Amino acid sequence: MRHTRSAATVMAALFLMLAGMIPVQAAIDQSDFLSPEEAFQYELVPDGDQYRLAWDIADDYYLYRKRMTVTGQDAEPASVSYPEGEIITDEYFGESEVYYGQAEVLIDPGEARTLELSWQGCADKGLCYPPQSATVTLDGKTASPDDGDGGNPNAEQAGGAAPQAEDEYLASSLADSSLAWNLALFFGLGLLLVFTPCVLPMVPILSAVIVGSQAARGQAFWPSLIFVVTMAATYAVLGAAAGLIGANLQAAFQVPLFIGGLAVLFVLLALSMFGVYELQLPAFIRERLEAMNGRQTGGHLGGAALMGFFSALLASPCMTAPLAGALLYIAESGDALNGGLGLFALGLGMGAPLVAFGTLGASFLPKPGAWMNGVKAVFGVILLGTAVWFLERILPDHVVMALWGILAVIVSALALNAVRHATLAEPARALAAALALVVGLWGGLMLVGAAGGGSALYSPLTPFVGSSEPAASTGETDDGMAGFEVIKSPSDLDQAVARAGEQGRWTLLEFYADWCITCEVIEEEVFGDPQVQKALADVQLLQADVTANDRTDQALMDELQVVGPPTIMLIGPDGQERRGYRVTGEISSDAFLERLSATGASSL
The missing domain is CATH 1.10.287 (Helix Hairpins)
Incomplete structure (x- = not known):
């Protein structure tokens, strides 16, 4: 997670690559590495009343002790004994206990008849694989790898595959699928994100660009396209750089100075809409753009590109499963090319409806005239509202x-x-x-x-x-967050989870930040839902407030492989997270209740 590459160098190289100006090769050629199934093979066999999980690890590869877990779906194992590993200083997770060559885990299943196995490993040459998982049904028979399953016996024996969290699935897709499939997948996911709180504010911004420049029929397609392509390229560059250097993409742009600067920019744009002054690029730039634009208004495409850049920064605070998956893949593999292209396709998917809106919306407008002063005033008000919306975070x-x-x-x-x-x-x-x-x-x-x-x-x-009765007398809260205990460090989390485990209780951990737009939606629509509150009645509720994004916050997120808020984790009484049920980004209350029910944590 901690790379020493210069952020400026990475961003510059990726920007040139995305523009098609220079060829940039991936940081790591993955064809030189084994697949995770080939690198880490296992066999689960009976050993008296216990089972022995024997790992066969390829030369120059290793498994993390801390990332290896054995849990039960129907009941928790009576005991799991892990062998002592070798301590190394790892590029991704610092000082770590790992297994080379062979490793045997002894499992006393107790009443459990279905086990969930999870593991993660890396290659000495620098490639770190996404987390892997499998489900194995215990029937007293030898569970050995099939020829086509790469060492995973669950394909033949399990009643069903272990659930894989969305971010893990997308990270695995980037690692294992073709580039064409990945681009199509992330483009489609971008389309699904159009109606989120992160993308909707771009509509008035793009509208202001088009209306402010008085684009007539047939002239709105190019500024709309430039806006979206610039937005997608910026999104990809920032995401790839953040993944390589292990930075939190969201928090990087939430400092008051940056937010205040963007708010001032939108106020200036609004004033130009009100006719206070005419906002234009410098003459020497405008002349070049006029030559490119032909009949377009001077500075039109340049303004669209500039606003596309700032719109990408607007979208960066929104953590979603596709973004988390791409950043997880980049951070673990070092492959900024495929990860960045995935994010570029995601940005294009988010922006495709904006191109249609900008083009078709302008085509329905009458010819430019005095009426546009009123329309520009409306968009000026919208831009002022966008500025206030930004400032709400700080x-x-x-x-x-x-x-x-x-x-x-x-x-x-x-x-x-x-x-x-x-x-x-x-x-x-x-x-x-x-x-x-x-x-x-x-x-x-x-x-x-x-x-x-x-x-x-x-x-x-x-x-x-004055209020006629104290608010507390109703026994209800406005947002359903009153029962959450705020924790800060990994040690705080360990103590809280251990305390809940002693009581046989589950733990829910929510990662939150004041600048996280979707966090507010989840708190109001999910944790504020009475049904969800009933389902969580017996669950310990923890909140990790990472607004400050200081070293302690980063250590906690690195420890749990959390890219950013909103992220919701479900941890069993055994202290192990049910990784396949992790929530990254926005989720509905109904979908969340389904996850709770699937894990057995729900009180309903």
Whole structure:
């Protein structure tokens, strides 16, 4: 996880590669390595009342002791005895206990009849494989590898394959599948991410680019395409670099200075929409672009590329299973080329509907004229709202409410001005003016409430109105997060899991950050769901707040192979995570309840 490559060098090389200017070879030629099935073969055989899990490890390869687990699906094994390994200083996980050559694990299954095996290994030459898993049914017979199963007996004996988490599956796909399949897979996954809180804010940004440059019929395709390709390329470069250097892609762009800078940028763009000034690139750049664009407005494609770059930064705080899978693959294999191309395809998938929206939306617009001043004002308001949305991550709640109040007053003033100049029938004019006044009045109430320390947009005067009964008397919480205990370090986690294990309880660990957009959605829609709260009644609830992304946070994420929030882990009473049920990114309450039920952790 910890590479010494220069981030600047990696990003520059990948950028040139994606642009097709120079050939860049993968950091590691995977054809020089064995497949994981060939490198790590095992045999599970009866040994009296126990079973012996015998590992045959290829020369110059090794297995991690800490990544090797044996758990039961129907009941936990009575005991599992691991041999003593060799201590090495590993490039990926630091000082680690590993097995070379042969390793034998003695298992007393007790009442268990189905075992889940998991393991992870690396090659001495630098390639680290994704985690592997298998399910084995114990029937008293020798469980030996089949010819076609690469040492995994589960294909013939297991009642069903062990579940594999989405990020693991995608990391394995990048390692084992063809480039064409990987690109198609990640492009399709990008399409599925279009309607997430991360991609939707790009719609008004792209619309502002097109409307602000007065693209007419037939002229919107190229700026839309440039916007999306730049966004995808930036997304891929940042992701590949983050995977190589072991950095958290999300936290890297959540420092107040960066967020504040982006907010200022959107305010400046909004002011140009309002006609305060005309925002253009320098003349020497604009002249070059005019030669490229032909009839396009000067700076049009350049502005689209610039906004595509910033939109990629906008999307970077959203952790999803495809992103986590690609980063996991890059970090473990060092193969920035295939991982980066996967992320590039993911970005194109996310942006393809934006190209259609930008192109078809512009084609339905009438010819540029005075009406566009009103449209530009609307997009100016949207850009201001985007700036406030950014600032929500770093500003106190009452300040954020004040900003929304100011925006509401601005909207009211713009609407009243539009009504005054519009050609409307008198009743319609009166109705529009009344609605504009209501918006302005509500904005004023939000400013008053913010001055009193309030933060509720829909009840801004709450600080000045007494409550008839204490909130705690209802026995309910607003977001379902009151039962979560915050932990910080790996030792905190170990102690909490051990405490729950002594009581025979499961543990749920959620990785959260203030700047994580999807985390807020999960807390409201999943952990705030009464059915989910009932299902988690007997589960120990832990939250790892990694907002600061300091060394302790990074150590905990490295320890558990967590790329970033939101990530939800389910840990059994035996202290072992059920890795196949890990959640990365957004999930619905129904899907989460299904996972809980499948693990046996649910109280329902």
